[in-house]
Amino acid sequence: MTARKHLLVLLTLLTAACTAEQGGTPFAAPRISSPPSADLGPSTKVSAVVDGRTVELADGTRARISLLAEPSSCAAPAALEFATKTLLDKEVRVSSITPGEVSLVLQDGADYALLAVKNGVLRTTGVDGGPLIEAETKAAQAKLGLWAQDCATSTAPRPPASTSTTTTPPPPPPPPCVVVYRVTNEWPGAFQAQVTVRNVSGALVNGWTLRWRFTDGQTVAQMWNGTVSQAGGDVTVTNAGYNALIVVDGSVEIGFNGSVTGPNSVPGSFTLNGRTCTAG
Structure with missing residues (x-):
């Protein structure tokens, strides 16, 4: 019994000595940091x-x-x-x-x-x-x-000089726009229409004015996505503040409610910024 007590005391003293030598705190395991980012060079x-x-x-x-x-x-x-x-x-x-x-x-x-x-x-x-x-x-x-800037993305090549005495005028430039006019609803004395303008000019359009002429006495009563003015059958629409830009091959769409007392023919031609468009 005495020998066992002495052994227990000795083990207790050894444990205390080890703990004191380490400051009473076990050593922390080493930490492995992530490698530095290599995205940017010096x-x-x-x-x-x-x-x-x-x-x-x-x-x-x-x-x-x-x-x-x-x-x-x-x-x-x-x-x-x-x-x-x-x-x-x-x-x-x-x-x-x-x-x-x-x-x-x-x-x-x-x-x-x-x-x-x-x-x-x-x-x-x-x-x-x-x-x-x-x-x-x-x-x-x-x-x-x-x-x-009103900057075209490309320039059409010049036609070669003619060697004959008679000159052939160059072909007219292609239409810069395609306009689709569609009556979406009709009722006695009134109608609703939608007009889509597509930019096929090859250049950015920054600010636009669209014009057409009614031949059956139609009048525009209310329009959205544009500001309208009308003198007789002549209708002029300018862009709203949020849709002035028409990118290449992009389009804008306007709509309106109109009044009519007889036939309701589709306008025969449209111009965008003074240039004639193709009817789609």
């Missing part, structure tokens, strides 16, 4: 700006900034000026998207592509949604940068 400097979406870095690398579309010829000078002011001799951080393309982040954390789109300097390409599409939509609605 800081570098933009040594030259080639155009609105192409730069040369300090090491001589020339790269195109990803997700930005090539500007039209009339918007290119403004894009170059913006890129030069924003990037030239500035410190940036670079991440590679695809070979030959990069993403540039400025020292204040701003992404250059997003900044250019927000200011209406460039459009996006290869993007289905997200901040870039949202920024492009807001820039268009606010008529910033290129959205404020």
Whole structure:
């Protein structure tokens, strides 16, 4: 019995000594941290700006900034000026998207592509949604940068010079628009109609005026998605504040309630900003 008590006392003293040596707290297990993000490379400097979406870095690398579309010829000078002011001799951080393309982040954390789109300097390409599409939509609605310009996306080639003594006049340009006029409802003395205008000009339409002529004495009583005025049979509709922009191959739709006392013929022709449209 005495020997057992001595053994218990010895074990108790050894345990206390170990605990005191460790400060009374068991050692914590080592923590494994996640590897640092490798999205952005080290800081570098933009040594030259080639155009609105192409730069040369300090090491001589020339790269195109990803997700930005090539500007039209009339918007290119403004894009170059913006890129030069924003990037030239500035410190940036670079991440590679695809070979030959990069993403540039400025020292204040701003992404250059997003900044250019927000200011209406460039459009996006290869993007289905997200901040870039949202920024492009807001820039268009606010008529910033290129959205404020009447800038065609392409220029028709000149016809070759004729070698004969008689010259053939060039064919007229294709109609810039297609208009579909449809009576959607009729009742005695009144009717409802819908007019759809599609932009097929190949250029952005920023602000529009649509005209047509009624031949049966119809009058417009109430219109939506546009502002109407009428003098006799001549009807003039201008855009509302929210639908002034018609993108290439895009369309706007207006509708109205009208009054009529006899036949209700569809107007024979329409013009958009003074140019004759095709009836759809």
